[in-house]
Amino acid sequence: MSTLEIKDLQVSVDTEDGPKQILKGVTLTIKDGETHAIMGPNGSGKSTLAYSIAGHPKYTVTGGTVTLDGEDVLAMSVDERARAGLFLAMQYPVEVPGVSVSNFLRTAKTALDGEAPKLRTWVKDVNAALKNLDLDPTFGTRSVNEGFSGGEKKRHEIAQLELLNPKVAILDETDSGLDIDALKVVSEGVNRFRAQEGKGVLLITHYTRILRYIQPDHVHVFVAGRVAESGGPALAEELEANGYERFLTATV
Amino acid sequence: MTVTDVTRESVSSALEQGQGHLVVSHLNPPPSYDLDDHPVPTGREEIWRFTPLKRLRGILDGEASDAHLTWETTLPAGVTLREVGADEAVALGELAPNDRPSALAAANAGGAMLLDVPADAVVAEPVVLHLHGESVDDLVWGRLIIRVGTHADVTVVLNHTGSARYSAITTVVVGDGARANVLTLQDWDDDAVHLGRDAIRVGRDASVKHTSISFGGDVVRMHANVEYAGPGGEAELLGLYFADEGQHLEHRLFADHNAPKTKSHVLYKGALQGQGAHTVWIGNVLIRKVAEGIETYEENRNLVLTDGCQADSVPNLEIETGEIEGAGHASATARFDDEQLFYLRSRGVSEKEAQRLVVHGFFNDLIRKVGIPSIEDRLLETVETELAKNVLKELA
Ligand SMILES: Nc1ncnc2c1ncn2[C@@H]1O[C@H](COP(=O)(O)OP(=O)(O)OP(=O)(O)O)[C@@H](O)[C@H]1O
Ligand SMILES: [Mg+2]
Numbered sequence: 001m002s003t004l005e006i007k008d009l010q011v012s013v014d015t016e017d018g019p020k021q022i023l024k025g026v027t028l029t030i031k032d033g034e035t036h037a038i039m040g041p042n043g044s045g046k047s048t049l050a051y052s053i054a055g056h057p058k059y060t061v062t063g064g065t066v067t068l069d070g071e072d073v074l075a076m077s078v079d080e081r082a083r084a085g086l087f088l089a090m091q092y093p094v095e096v097p098g099v100s101v102s103n104f105l106r107t108a109k110t111a112l113d114g115e116a117p118k119l120r121t122w123v124k125d126v127n128a129a130l131k132n133l134d135l136d137p138t139f140g141t142r143s144v145n146e147g148f149s150g151g152e153k154k155r156h157e158i159a160q161l162e163l164l165n166p167k168v169a170i171l172d173e174t175d176s177g178l179d180i181d182a183l184k185v186v187s188e189g190v191n192r193f194r195a196q197e198g199k200g201v202l203l204i205t206h207y208t209r210i211l212r213y214i215q216p217d218h219v220h221v222f223v224a225g226r227v228a229e230s231g232g233p234a235l236a237e238e239l240e241a242n243g244y245e246r247f248l249t250a251t252v
Numbered sequence: 253m254t255v256t257d258v259t260r261e262s263v264s265s266a267l268e269q270g271q272g273h274l275v276v277s278h279l280n281p282p283p284s285y286d287l288d289d290h291p292v293p294t295g296r297e298e299i300w301r302f303t304p305l306k307r308l309r310g311i312l313d314g315e316a317s318d319a320h321l322t323w324e325t326t327l328p329a330g331v332t333l334r335e336v337g338a339d340e341a342v343a344l345g346e347l348a349p350n351d352r353p354s355a356l357a358a359a360n361a362g363g364a365m366l367l368d369v370p371a372d373a374v375v376a377e378p379v380v381l382h383l384h385g386e387s388v389d390d391l392v393w394g395r396l397i398i399r400v401g402t403h404a405d406v407t408v409v410l411n412h413t414g415s416a417r418y419s420a421i422t423t424v425v426v427g428d429g430a431r432a433n434v435l436t437l438q439d440w441d442d443d444a445v446h447l448g449r450d451a452i453r454v455g456r457d458a459s460v461k462h463t464s465i466s467f468g469g470d471v472v473r474m475h476a477n478v479e480y481a482g483p484g485g486e487a488e489l490l491g492l493y494f495a496d497e498g499q500h501l502e503h504r505l506f507a508d509h510n511a512p513k514t515k516s517h518v519l520y521k522g523a524l525q526g527q528g529a530h531t532v533w534i535g536n537v538l539i540r541k542v543a544e545g546i547e548t549y550e551e552n553r554n555l556v557l558t559d560g561c562q563a564d565s566v567p568n569l570e571i572e573t574g575e576i577e578g579a580g581h582a583s584a585t586a587r588f589d590d591e592q593l594f595y596l597r598s599r600g601v602s603e604k605e606a607q608r609l610v611v612h613g614f615f616n617d618l619i620r621k622v623g624i625p626s627i628e629d630r631l632l633e634t635v636e637t638e639l640a641k642n643v644l645k646e647l648a
Contacts, residue, residue, distance in 0.1 A: 054598050057590060082600035094595035098613025107609060108599035143613070144595075164599060 385416030497526025
């Protein structure tokens with residue numbers, strides 16, 4: 001079982017002219033095994049939502065709650081959130097020079113499980129995860145994200161998703177910058193993850209393209225720091241046809 | 253990313269003209285055995301302004317002393333170590349002292365040790381010299397020549413442990429076409445003071461790697477100087493340091509491109525932790541008029557792990573010819589990168605473990621360049637030990 005419940009979440013960032021509110025009361029519940037898509041224009045606060053749930057220090061939560069299976073996520077440190085079962089595939093994965101992918105993955109797996117993975121099966125698992133995402137085994141010896149192409153970075157995020165196997169995955173524009181083949185490979189990875197019992201997915205995207213491969217249960221239109229409208233997959237089709245126009249004018 | 257860039261740079265072609273063809277770099281006083289050319293510093297001199305003179309415990313007074321470090325080594329067949337007189341040292345091509353401590357070392361050491369690697373010798377295992385001091389009360393003057401014969405290939409490690417007030421002048425004369433890998437490890441006890449001047453003459457088409465590693469000691473000030481006996485020589489100057497509370501670790505580089513088609517690549521990386529940890533890196537590169545078609549790149553990176561530390565980093569490039577292949581430098585001092593830590597922690601890795609990964613990552617590329625496997629392993633361990641003092645220390 002895994003339920004991620006976001007209630008009236010308000011978040012601000014520090015700017016030179018003082019704090020600026022970005023999220024203005026976001027309410028959203030991802031129930032057991034559900035996939036939710038969040039779609040919204042540039043700058044509407046999608047990444048802010050993702051980062052705030054993951055606990056990035058840049059964002060200050062000024063109101064609301066986030067719980068995972070009833071546990072107060074906002075009270076947890078960044079790594080505690082991950083150990084509680086949250087995973088964020090980042091829009092811009094960070095380069096960590098000198099730290100090899102295999103060392104990074106082993107360290108993360110050990111931290112999540114509380115014990116080091118069995119060496120023999122682990123090496124196999126890592127190679128399989130990389131291969132599934134169309135990444136050469138040599139990626140294991142390369143520094144984390146350093147010199148990776150944009151597409152390789154995204155595929156590396158999904159390889160991590162499969163290896164670390166969280167309860168709820170937040171995917172922040174994992175589809176952007178991918179060519180059609182890579183998009184399929186990445187979607188298959190996400191679909192393998194959510195084919196498991198009770199896994200939640202919050203899929204943030206700009207384009208409906210990825211929704212052809214990953215069918216969401218719910219679609220939310222995100223505008224100016226809040227959910228402007230929620231619906232089923234049909235809402236995505238409407239966005240595809242008409243764009244965000246209707247929602248933008250509604251909030252101005 | 254929080255970056256405090258303390259880079260001060262000067263790219264100047266305005267050099268003081270010495271007599272005849274000799275050009276005098278204002279950054280590097282001319283070498284000389286004459287002590288009058290190296291007066292007791294006041295601390296305001298360009299080459300002394302970063303060094304805490306009071307903590308040198310009187311070394312600069314230059315008292316005579318016959319205290320020694322104990323030397324321990326196993327020499328491979330063909331390689332010899334013996335004492336030579338001062339005149340022979342000079343005749344062997346010793347590079348003259350370029351500051352007061354090295355001039356005093358030459359004057360007071362009473363002869364020099366000569367490590368002799370004959371021409372064409374290919375020595376598979378590193379020649380390790382263990383130099384150990386008993387007490388900081390001992391004032392020790394050291395003078396060493398390493399002669400690497402033409403087309404020889406050798407790795408030499410100088411491992412300093414224990415304690416002393418130690419001032420040493422070391423010259424590495426590398427024959428034409430030879431390969432030399434020289435590493436000096438400053439693994440002293442907390443109270444040691446070490447002033448070292450290593451200078452290397454790179455033979456024609458020879459290639460040299462010099463690595464300076466400083467962990468221990470109260471004050472460590474090391475020069476690594478390189479010049480070329482002919483065209484085609486290459487030098488790679490590496491350094492790694494980890495300064496703890498109250499420690500002063502200073503590394504001064506001078507690549508003197510005095511021959512055409514020569515190369516120098518410098519990479520020094522350091523970490524600082526604890527109140528009063530101070531590191532200094534000075535990277536001087538002089539490209540003389542004759543030095544056409546040379547290539548030089550120098551880089552210094554510092555990682556500040558706690559408050560109360562200071563990293564000074566000063567690259568200087570003096571160029572007298574426009575005909576160069578490439579010249580560049582970079583210097584940066586930064587704290588932990590929040591984005592890197594966040595990324596690692598978002599995968600469940602604890603804050604301390606994330607910091608540990610980042611520091612190892614920071615040093616990794618450098619450690620891999622050292623090219624001496626036993627030392628590389630030991631460096632990884634030492635980095636770990638250093639981290640345990642602060643970053644990994646559990647809060648009570
Ligand atoms: N430090 C900051 N100072 C001022 N504004 C900021 C700061 N950080 C973020 N913002 C603003 O917050 C808003 C939301 O940014 P966010 O990255 O969450 O948008 P997004 O919906 O993910 O956009 P995109 O589709 O481009 O990824 C933007 O208008 C951005 O400019
Ligand atoms: Mg975004």
